[in-house]
Amino acid sequence: MSIETAKGLTKASRDILLRRFVPDDVKEIRMDICRVCPSWEHRSNRCTECGCQMRVKTSLTSSQCPLGKWGTHLNLRDAGIDTAEHEEGSE
Numbered sequence: 001m002s003i004e005t006a007k008g009l010t011k012a013s014r015d016i017l018l019r020r021f022v023p024d025d026v027k028e029i030r031m032d033i034c035r036v037c038p039s040w041e042h043r044s045n046r047c048t049e050c051g052c053q054m055r056v057k058t059s060l061t062s063s064q065c066p067l068g069k070w071g072t073h074l075n076l077r078d079a080g081i082d083t084a085e086h087e088e089g090s091e
């Protein structure tokens with residue numbers, strides 16, 4: 001197992017324990033990208049690049065595609081970033 005794989009598994013475990021899941025629309029966008037990717041193994045629903053089960057991987061906040069086709073979905077408020085000026089209706 002590579003160091004990158006071990007790091008990814010650690011982050012995934014933390015997301016599951018802390019119940020940090022992405023919104024359904026983000027998961028669907030990720031799955032749509034994976035479904036047309038040559039690295040997606042249809043029968044097992046796994047990525048041949050990382051070996052992950054994609055229905056689980058696409059639902060986790062810290063997950064990212066190993067080929068950079070989609071990235072992490074971090075909650076800006078949880079990261080301590082002020083999002084007030086970007087919210088709808090605020091001036």
Ligand code: SF4
Pocket residue numbers: 033034037038039040046047048049050064065066067068069070
């Ligand atoms: S995670 Fe990336 S490389 Fe793997 S199947 Fe999805 S888009 Fe393809």
